[in-house]
Amino acid sequence: MIKLRDITKVYPMGKRELTVLRGISVDIEKGELVAIMGPSGSGKSTMLNLIGCLDKPTSGNYYLEGKEVSRLNGRELAGIRANKIGFVFQTFNLLPRLSALANVELGMRYAGGVDRAKALEALERVGLADRANHRPTEMSGGEMQRVAIARALVKNPPLILADEPTGNLDSRSGAEIISILTSLHAEQGITLLMITHDANIAHHCQRIIHLMDGQVEREEQV
Template identity: 50%
Template sequence: MTTPLLDLRDIRKTYPSESGPLAVLDGVSVTLQAGETLALTGESGSGKSTLLHLSGGLDRPDSGEVVLEGQDIGQLDDAARARVRRMRIGLIFQQFNLVPSLSVAANIALQARLAGKHDPAFAADLAARLGLGDLLARYPEQLSGGQQQRVAIARALASRPALILADEPTGNLDEETGDSVLTLLLDLVAETGAGLLMVTHSPRLAERLGRRVHLSRGRLGG
């Protein structure tokens, strides 16, 4: 067996609530291989987004290990986790998180430049593949929701990250646009050899990924 790209080991996470500590994740273990696509499903409040944030080093587990390429990133301080995200992880959220003052081209290049991995030819190819070739001089406010999501996907992939984390990446799009965006994302992930962990409420979209795990009340279930 090859070493997993991402190995989540017995992850536990609680948050304070009015009635005391609330266990959001209760002993979750998941592995993801390089080049694998994994759908994470579950009802609202089941811990999906929390698990995704822990996987990306955006937060730390109370206990358990978040091992990315053999390194437990949950043990790193904030600055070190930020470096890991910049160099090795691509994040895609529903909110897009584009920089309003930057053009499409500059938004796509932003993370890759921060990582010292900007490849203008690769970024241009991503833009063309995602139907953004004629929009590079525009700004986010001049784009549709689907176009903005394509920019966010291009930005996440432009640094050729080892791991792509996507939280409901088509949740704000109509079904046809969402299907098109997911097809492009899966094609590009396959070509770059990255691993993809995607949170989705949609069983239909989950079926398009290579594997699926389901969270229920903070635990893995059927």
């Protein structure tokens, strides 16, 4: 599914350069549930952004479903984000002025068109069918993250990327989110890649990739 080969990422910081990733090579199989751990500044988010086609590597190769995507242009990358990848963010990133339903529909907007029935189905899948017309401002953190998950899965992407999905939630809501994500993985065979600080959550996954200073420190099978 995902094959990273010697990926580096260097950001220009004024006159100096900041090397965030120093040669990462990782393989993730289709249907795997993988956690990425590491201290702040170890390059977790940068790696996830690269996998999510939000950014391009400075050097190295990235094959997604066998296709080299690290040299594609912005338009082609947007197409991959639209059709292949669902994002779940730590800060939810819902549009505050839209209803839960409209936020979920937004997930389909750039992936072939809006289908209200499917959006309702996705909300039902995360247990929020009765909250479809509520705005994010009227919801708890856990509910907002469930809307975000519905938005990510509504277009049936093969890959979902979650950047600390429980980072802003209390432990009970966090546990709910993790159980929704793991059941999505178990029932629909979605490949799921999740950054987390929480070792307990990481141990719900099949594999843990530990990053340190922009390199893979070790991989751990659970």
